Amino acid sequence: xxxxxxxxxxxxxxxxxxxxxxxxxxxxxxxxxxxxxxxxxxxxxxxxxxxxxxxxxxxxxxxxxxxxxxxxxxxxxxxxxxxxxxxxxxxxxxxxxxxxxxxxxxxxxxxxxxxxxxxxxxxxxxxxxxxxxxxxxxxxxxxxxxxxxxxxxxxxxxxxxxxxxxxxxxxxxxxxxxxxxxxxxxxxxxxxxxxxxxxxxxxxxxxxxxxxxxxxxxxxxxxxxxxxxxxxxxxxxxxxxxxxxxxxxxxxxxxxxxxxxxxxxxxxxxxxxxxxxxxxxxxxxxxxxxxxxxxxxxxxxxxxxxxxxxxxxxxxxxxxxxxxxxxxxxxxxxxxxxxxxxxxxxxxxxxxxxxxxxxxxxxxxxxxxxxxxxxxxxxxxxxxxxxxxxxxxxxxxxxxxxxxxxxxxxxxxxxxxxxxxxxxxxxxxxxxxx
Amino acid sequence: xxxxxxxxxxxxxxxxxxxxxxxxxxxxxxxxxxxxxxxxxxxxxxxxxxxxxxxxxxxxxxxxxxxxxxxxxxxxxxxxxxxxxxxxxxxxxxxxxxxxxxxxxxxxxxxxxxxxxxxxxxxxxxxxxxxxxxxxxxxxxxxxxxxxxxxxxxxxxxxxxxxxx
Numbered sequence: 001x002x003x004x005x006x007x008x009x010x011x012x013x014x015x016x017x018x019x020x021x022x023x024x025x026x027x028x029x030x031x032x033x034x035x036x037x038x039x040x041x042x043x044x045x046x047x048x049x050x051x052x053x054x055x056x057x058x059x060x061x062x063x064x065x066x067x068x069x070x071x072x073x074x075x076x077x078x079x080x081x082x083x084x085x086x087x088x089x090x091x092x093x094x095x096x097x098x099x100x101x102x103x104x105x106x107x108x109x110x111x112x113x114x115x116x117x118x119x120x121x122x123x124x125x126x127x128x129x130x131x132x133x134x135x136x137x138x139x140x141x142x143x144x145x146x147x148x149x150x151x152x153x154x155x156x157x158x159x160x161x162x163x164x165x166x167x168x169x170x171x172x173x174x175x176x177x178x179x180x181x182x183x184x185x186x187x188x189x190x191x192x193x194x195x196x197x198x199x200x201x202x203x204x205x206x207x208x209x210x211x212x213x214x215x216x217x218x219x220x221x222x223x224x225x226x227x228x229x230x231x232x233x234x235x236x237x238x239x240x241x242x243x244x245x246x247x248x249x250x251x252x253x254x255x256x257x258x259x260x261x262x263x264x265x266x267x268x269x270x271x272x273x274x275x276x277x278x279x280x281x282x283x284x285x286x287x288x289x290x291x292x293x294x295x296x297x298x299x300x301x302x303x304x305x306x307x308x309x310x311x312x313x314x315x316x317x318x319x320x321x322x323x324x325x326x327x328x329x330x331x332x333x334x335x336x337x338x339x340x341x342x343x344x345x346x347x348x349x350x351x352x353x354x355x356x357x358x359x360x361x362x363x364x365x366x367x368x369x370x371x372x373x374x375x376x377x378x379x380x381x382x383x384x385x386x387x388x389x390x391x392x393x394x395x396x397x398x399x400x401x402x403x404x405x406x407x408x409x410x411x412x413x414x415x416x417x418x419x420x421x422x423x424x425x426x427x428x429x430x431x432x433x434x
Numbered sequence: 435x436x437x438x439x440x441x442x443x444x445x446x447x448x449x450x451x452x453x454x455x456x457x458x459x460x461x462x463x464x465x466x467x468x469x470x471x472x473x474x475x476x477x478x479x480x481x482x483x484x485x486x487x488x489x490x491x492x493x494x495x496x497x498x499x500x501x502x503x504x505x506x507x508x509x510x511x512x513x514x515x516x517x518x519x520x521x522x523x524x525x526x527x528x529x530x531x532x533x534x535x536x537x538x539x540x541x542x543x544x545x546x547x548x549x550x551x552x553x554x555x556x557x558x559x560x561x562x563x564x565x566x567x568x569x570x571x572x573x574x575x576x577x578x579x580x581x582x583x584x585x586x587x588x589x590x591x592x593x594x595x596x597x598x599x
Contacts, residue, residue, distance in 0.1 A: 024575040040460035040504060048589050054597060071458065078458040130502040130525055146504040146529035147460075152589040156596070160588065161575035195445050196496040200524050229499060231524055285445050372454035372501070393447040393500060398455060400472040 002260025004167040005234050006202045009141040009257060013124045021166045021266075026158040030140075031097075031118055033065040033127035035109045037147055039082035041128060042089050044151035058093050059157035065097035065118060066090055067109035072101045072367040075375035107340025107366045110134040110308040114219060115342055117248030121237035122255045126150065126159055131308050131390065132232075133225045137218035138245070139237030139257060141202075144226065165202050165231045166266040168193075169259075172207035174274035179424040181318075182217035183310055183388065183408040185209070185271070186224040187279035191289025193269060199229030201266065204259065209273045210235055215244035216312050223309045224390050227286040278423060281406035284394040292411060298421040300405075301383040302397075303328070305412050306337025306364070307371045310388035313346050315409040320352035322413035322424060323359040329419030334361035335377050337369040361416065373398035386421060388412050435561065436488035436516055438549045440476055444494030448506035448526060457503060462533070465505045466512030480513050487514025490551045492543060494519065498526025504533065511535040518543050518551070518558060521570075531576050532585035539570040 003011065003018065011019045013027035034041050049056040058064060066086060074080035083101075090098045099105045099112050106112075110131055113119050121139035125132060128150045135142035145159070152160055170189065176182075190197075203225045210218070218235045225233025235241075237256045245254065278292040305311065305319050316338060328334045336356050338344040344366055347353050356363050370377030371389040379385055379402030387397070392404035407415075410424040456468040470476045479485060491510075497519040498506060507529040510517060518538040522530075530537045540558050545551060549562035558567045572580065582588035 022573075024573075037457070037460065037503070043461065044586065047586050048593065050590075052590060052594060052597075054593070076458055082458060082460070128502055128504075130500065132502075144502040144525050146502055146507070146525060146532060148504060148532040148585045149528065152585055155589055155593055160585070160592070161579060163573060163575050195499055196521070196523070199496065199521070229496065229523055287445075372457070373449075374455045374457060391447075391449070391500060393449040395453050395472045396449050400453075 001264060002262035004202070004204055004259045004263045004265070005139065005236060005257045006141045006167060006204070006232065007164060009122055009124060010162070010164055012122065019164050021164050023164045025162050025164065026160055027124045027162055028158055029063060029126055029153050030123035031063055031065055031113070031125045032150060032153050033067065033109055033113060033125070033129070033132065034150060035067055035129060036070045036079060036082055036086070037128050038066050038086045038089070040147040041150045041154065042085065044148045045154050048151055048155050058154045061094040062096055064095045064154065065113060066095060067099040067112045068101050068106065069108045069367045070372065071374050072106070072365065103341040105341070107342065108308045108311065108368055110223065111312070111339040111343070115248055115340060117245050117250040120245065120250065120254055121241060122257055126153060130226045131223050133230060134219055134223040134308060136222035136225065136232045136234035137215060138241055139235060141232055141234065143232045165200055167202040167204050168198055168267045168269060169265040170203050170205050170269045170271070172205065172209040172271045172273055174209065174272045176209060176273045177276060179410055180276045180278060181408040181410060182213060182220040184276055184279040185273065186221045187281050187289050187406065188276060189269070189271065190224065190228045190281070190287050191279065193228050195227065195285055195287040196229040198225065201230055203228065203230045203233045205233065205235045211238070214314065215240055216314050220309055227390060278408060278411050280411070280421065281392055283392055283403040283405065286390070286392060286406065292421065292423055295405070295421050296423065298405070299384065300332055300386045300415055300420060302377065302379060302385040303332060303334040303412050303416040304337070304370060304377065304385060304387035304389060305409050306335070306339065306369055307389040308339060309390045310409050311337055311339030311343065313343050315388065316343065316347045316352050317350070318409045319413040320355040322410060323361065323416065324355045326359055326417045328360035328416045332416060332419040334416045335364055335370065336361050337364045338366045340366050370397055372396065386412055386415050435550055435552045436486070436490045438492055438545050438547055438551060439485050439489045440491050441545070441547060442491065442493040442497065445496045445499055446493055447500035448498055448503050449500055451498065451506040452503060452509050457505065460505065462508035462512060465509040469509040469513055485513070485515070488516060490516045490518060492518050492545050495521050497522050499523035502529070504529045507533050507535050516553060518553070531572070531579050534580070534584040540567050541570065542567045
């Protein structure tokens with residue numbers, strides 16, 4: 001019996017020839033990522049060593065990544081104290097992949113892992129963040145875990161008791177129409193299979209659309225795989241993956257895995273991209289997805305472009321091309337969070353930041369920002385946000401009396417100009433950038 | 435035996451259980467105060483100790499979806515609540531097992547507010563209606579962690595085994 005990509009990765013990481021769904025393994029970890037919640041991981045890690053006569057010692061400091069992004073700069077003394085505790089731990093343990101609150105190395109954890117070339121095809125990647133699924137875009141098996149599971153990982157270098165997940169094959173053929181983006185595609189898929197449609201399973205992406213998709217688009221798909229409940233999303237690595245990683249400075253040989261012809265899938269989902277229109281996830285679940293035509297004209301108080309889903313340079317380029325020469329509607333505010341400082345600087349050089357500030361949008365510092373409702377852009381009672389982020393749960397943007405709609409950067413930018421949910425093609429382009 | 439104190443719909447996320455703005459609070463000793471913080475009355479009743487340990491939350495499908503924040507498990511555990519759901523989201527289920535919070539997967543569960551519920555390893559009995567519902571057992575890999583008393587003692591045991599080699 002053939003194997004899927006994830007089965008092959010897990011077999012190798014566990015020293016097995018062949019694995020199948022349901023097998024219980026202890027795969028070795030290639031990258032273990034945490035953000036501010038490393039404060040809890042440190043606590044649990046010390047608990048593991050309690051009463052053992054051994055000094056707490058991480059298994060391999062070169063494989064641990066810690067990136068501050070959730071609340072940067074700190075919104076409270078509590079967060080600042082946690083960040084301080086983590087810095088001390090990083091120093092004491094010699095953790096190299098550490099990205100502090102600095103404009104020469106900082107950004108959202110998933111963007112940093114990608115742009116620094118930390119993730120390679122075939123890796124087992126765990127992160128104390130549910131959107132760790134993002135890194136399946138590199139042909140890696142990447143999944144979110146809790147702080148205690150990470151503490152076990154830091155101790156032993158393995159993830160204990162991993163059950164090999166079943167895989168759903170998602171085949172996307174055709175071509176994405178104009179103004180339809182990977183974000184629309186993944187929202188459509190989540191709407192189709194539901195918020196729990198892939199619970200405990202892997203979404204393995206195939207088809208013409210995926211082959212022709214940029215690495216940035218693949219990151220969007222895998223990032224939101226978790227919103228369908230998936231353990232991970234995964235895209236077979238190819239020349240586009242290699243191109244991205246070489247640009248990120250990766251020099252070593254890269255090993256690829258592809259699924260066997262006779263790999264076994266628990267389900268096959270086929271999508272014809274030709275027929276897609278922009279999609280909107282409506283309050284208060286990510287699978288409450290509607291074609292934009294059903295929500296056009298909805299009044300918006302706050303537009304957000306950013307997050308680990310859609311804060312990359314191509315997202316900002318789309319937004320800038322739509323906003324150039326236009327103004328953000330009076331009565332609507334627009335917040336833009338580049339996903340990393342590297343992206344911020346690219347956007348500065350390309351003139352996007354000037355376009356944004358001329359339009360009335362606020363350019364925020366890179367980080368998770370208001371996505372998780374902790375600081376920088378809470379909603380007022382009864383207010384409505386339209387956002388390129390990944391979650392719209394009740395209370396998500398800091399107020400259970402607010403509403404969050406999710407969309408692509410193109411829809412967000414077009415809607416900023418009108419102050420209501422608008423289709424990108426309705427906005428007259430007053431000229432491109434450059 | 436415990437009383438049903440709340441009935442949730444499907445897709446209750448970890449943002450409902452433990453809102454993002456309390457994420458700077460991490461220690462299991464401190465997280466219980468923010469349990470369901472945006473549901474003001476439920477939160478107040480929990481913090482006023484109105485519900486004895488063993489009180490029951492009933493939920494639909496996909497309970498605990500969303501963020502991997504472990505506070506969502508520790509905050510419920512801190513109040514000694516039992517959670518019976520049609521099914522659970524993966525990361526929340528794993529976090530709960532790791533911390534020793536018992537979750538009961540019971541796809542057919544039917545109960546109303548204030549019903550008396552008795553939980554067994556293989557079934558749930560609604561004492562008020564007299565109905566019995568089958569429990570989906572934990573896979574063996576997860577059961578081993580429960581039997582060790584959680585992931586910390588389980589990991590400690592493995593660590594000591596490796597150090598003694």
